[in-house]
Amino acid sequence: MKKEDINWDDISFILSGKHRKNILKLLENPKTPTQLKSEIGLHFNQISRTIHELESKDFVKCLNPKQKLTRFYKTTDKGKSLLINIEKV
Numbered sequence: 001m002k003k004e005d006i007n008w009d010d011i012s013f014i015l016s017g018k019h020r021k022n023i024l025k026l027l028e029n030p031k032t033p034t035q036l037k038s039e040i041g042l043h044f045n046q047i048s049r050t051i052h053e054l055e056s057k058d059f060v061k062c063l064n065p066k067q068k069l070t071r072f073y074k075t076t077d078k079g080k081s082l083l084i085n086i087e088k089v
Contacts, residue, residue: 006085013057014086019050021086024079027060030072054079 014020019042026036033047040047051073054060059079063072075083 006089007082010057010059010082011086011089014059014082017050017053019046020054021083023047023050024054024059024075024083027054027073027075028080028083030063030074032070032072034070 014024019040022040023036026039031039033044033051036042036047037044051060055062055073058076059082060073061076063074065071
């Protein structure tokens, strides 16, 4: 991908959030919000809000949305590509 093909709005969205990039990286392997909480020590409301923000942009997805508890989230291909572009910039 060439630098002119990079979606700068998406990069800005990730970098403007305090925890977005970190959570996006951590979700490269499926995890629950509880696992994220123990790994990074944020409150559930911060984790939940960040996951929903990332989900709204199709950077992460819920792997078992019918579950009420113990939902697993994972970075999408779009999210992985974005992380690669952020590292290049």
